[in-house]
Amino acid sequence: MGGETSLELTIISAKDLYNVNIFAKMNVYAVVYITGNQDQKQKTHVDEDGDSDPTWNHRMKFMIDESATLQNRLTLVVKIKAVGMFGDKDVGEVHVPVKELLDGDYAGRRPLQFVCYQVLKPSGHPKGELSFSYKFVGEIRRKT
Template sequence: MEFHKTLDLTLVSAKGLKKASSIYGKLHVYAVASISGTGYKVQKFKTPIHKDGGSDPTWNFPMKFTVNEAAGLENRLTLVVKIKGARMFLDKNLGEVRVPIKELLQGVKPEEKTVQNVSYEVRGRYGELEGVVSFSYKFGGSGSVYLPQAVRGAGGHASSGNGFGTGFVDGSLISNVANSGNGGVRRAKSFPTVSKRVFKSRVHAPLVP
């Protein structure tokens, strides 16, 4: 048994993505969010694809993680958001956001129940600035939860139409809104640079309307 918090996070948008447009037009952009360093089944969520979103895609996609509070405060967990441009054969890596869960936990006082709005720099393969990603988040109360070890599964799957699809990639749970069209989740080289916060504000609106 371990004590965990829920992390309700809404991936709102990205701005100024430098590699999202070309002479062939604007890329269809999506993002994959996960928390690394847990040692348990990795939770991953894929946003819908914003067709022709280019440098400024918008998703407003809610997701819910379960976070080991002690591991987070010990700085052993990292929120990773990978930005992708969907293409016919091989999706393009547009950059990555890496945020220590400890920073998110410490950004909320225990008595506060408000949503936090934050923005972080998107970093490229060599740490270069590639844009900015904005998201909102809120932690739920602690609870005693049993989590099994990593579950091995088949290749990723996404349903069609407007339904909701789930699947596994390398033993990791994938969840996505199926109207994202094509553009499966593919593994990418890691981006080790921790992203820098751009701004932060608090609002008293609920996370998901």
């Protein structure tokens, strides 16, 4: 059994997002959580200038369960939303297995990994991409 491990993220930006507002500029934010642990849900600030190309550079940290990660049972979810007068609208979302991030961290424990993932619109069609950086802090004992 391992010790405490955390996943530190910086939600950097998105580009070419689906515009859910017909006539107005979008004010966009992201809601981030790891499946199975909704109480750690976090939000970025609202970008009021970027429209379909928002920038946040928002740092957040999640405690992760080592065994669930190694068994590929945890998924990082980023839901991108636009502020709306009658309720916020879903712009798109990204789902990334936490194990995929861990595998991308290569045993060397690099200081920071930068990745880019396709954003899926509510219809399931791809539109835009999300960029973020991440690192794992703490020990995960991988089977060799």
